[in-house]
Amino acid sequence: MTSFERSARLYDAVYRARGKDYAREAARLRALFPTPASGRPLRVLDVGCGTGEHLVHLRDATRVAGLDLDATMLAEARRKLPDTPLFRADMRRFASRRPFDAVTCLFAAIGYLCGEGDVRRALGCMAAALRDGGALLVELPLAPEQLAPARPSALRARCGDAEIARAADAARERDRLLIRFEYSVRSGDREERFTEEHSMLSLPAELYLRIARSLGLRARIDASWPSGGGLLVASRPAQGTRARTRSVRRRGGAVAQSGDGKLDPGAGLRSRRSAPGASASTPTIRSAARPSP
Numbered sequence: 001m002t003s004f005e006r007s008a009r010l011y012d013a014v015y016r017a018r019g020k021d022y023a024r025e026a027a028r029l030r031a032l033f034p035t036p037a038s039g040r041p042l043r044v045l046d047v048g049c050g051t052g053e054h055l056v057h058l059r060d061a062t063r064v065a066g067l068d069l070d071a072t073m074l075a076e077a078r079r080k081l082p083d084t085p086l087f088r089a090d091m092r093r094f095a096s097r098r099p100f101d102a103v104t105c106l107f108a109a110i111g112y113l114c115g116e117g118d119v120r121r122a123l124g125c126m127a128a129a130l131r132d133g134g135a136l137l138v139e140l141p142l143a144p145e146q147l148a149p150a151r152p153s154a155l156r157a158r159c160g161d162a163e164i165a166r167a168a169d170a171a172r173e174r175d176r177l178l179i180r181f182e183y184s185v186r187s188g189d190r191e192e193r194f195t196e197e198h199s200m201l202s203l204p205a206e207l208y209l210r211i212a213r214s215l216g217l218r219a220r221i222d223a224s225w226p227s228g229g230g231l232l233v234a235s236r237p238a239q240g241t242r243a244r245t246r247s248v249r250r251r252g253g254a255v256a257q258s259g260d261g262k263l264d265p266g267a268g269l270r271s272r273r274s275a276p277g278a279s280a281s282t283p284t285i286r287s288a289a290r291p292s293p
């Protein structure tokens with residue numbers, strides 16, 4: 001399902017070279033987080049956190065946690081964030097024992113899923129992990145009408161003493177964008193070459209809005225988000241409207257959506273945590289089923 005096994009260690013260097021500004025994005029996210037109850041830090045979960053770059057820039061004012069399906073990406077994140085709870089889990093099948101003030105899912109991580117049903121399951125899990133009044137912020141992959149005719153591209157980056165060259169080519173296939181990366185990593189007189197393929201879902205932004213609303217969230221798209229297909233900005237209505245929300249959640253939430261009888265959060269696997277000494281108040285993520293390989 002995920003495709004970063006060989007490139008995870010190069011990921012930060014590649015996107016730094018591409019000019020991705022995680023600090024700036026984190027500042028924009030902060031402005032969309034709800035106000036914390038007096039004195040306590042906000043709790044934020046980043047779903048599909050990858051190497052943890054957003055968490056690095058969010059952690060000073062918030063209590064952050066992350067989850068990702070890819071062990072190699074998580075290993076990079078753990079190196080940078082040794083005290084942060086980081087869980088190996090599938091965004092379509094997780095549950096949290098304690099609710100978060102904000103849940104983020106960024107850089108089109110949701111685009112790695114297989115179709116509308118998966119998106120619904122993942123958004124259901126994210127929505128269920130929010131407290132009343134909490135915010136859900138999901139960066140959308142490019143929508144079908146935003147897919148320009150694919151053009152090959154190339155970039156160069158440095159990672160320690162390694163010179164990285166990455167060539168990219170993309171093709172559109174029905175509701176997916178297939179991206180092929182050719183890597184060359186040169187270190188002294190050694191060169192490693194490998195190819196990586198990423199298959200990204202491309203769905204109309206309207207569909208994400210519809211799903212979020214069917215989960216009882218208030219939702220809009222912020223089209224000014226710097227990359228991808230915009231930012232889904234959603235929130236769980238606070239207490240007054242809770243009764244209605246709960247009934248919608250029961251119909252559209254992660255547990256009701258599963259249909260496979262496996263999504264009993266209480267009976268599922270418990271994901272690994274990176275911080276053995278994490279306090280008892282640290283939110284615990286449970287995977288409801290074994291992540292796909």
Ligand SMILES: C[S@@+](CC[C@H](N)C(=O)[O-])C[C@H]1O[C@@H](n2cnc3c(N)ncnc32)[C@H](O)[C@@H]1O
Nearest residue numbers: 002048049050068069070090091106107109112
């Ligand atoms: C393009 S990277 C984005 C990483 C990070 N959010 C960032 O902004 O750099 C997409 C991430 O989504 C993760 N991912 C893909 N499918 C997933 C799933 N089903 N559950 C959890 N994470 C997933 C990948 O392992 C990868 O780390």
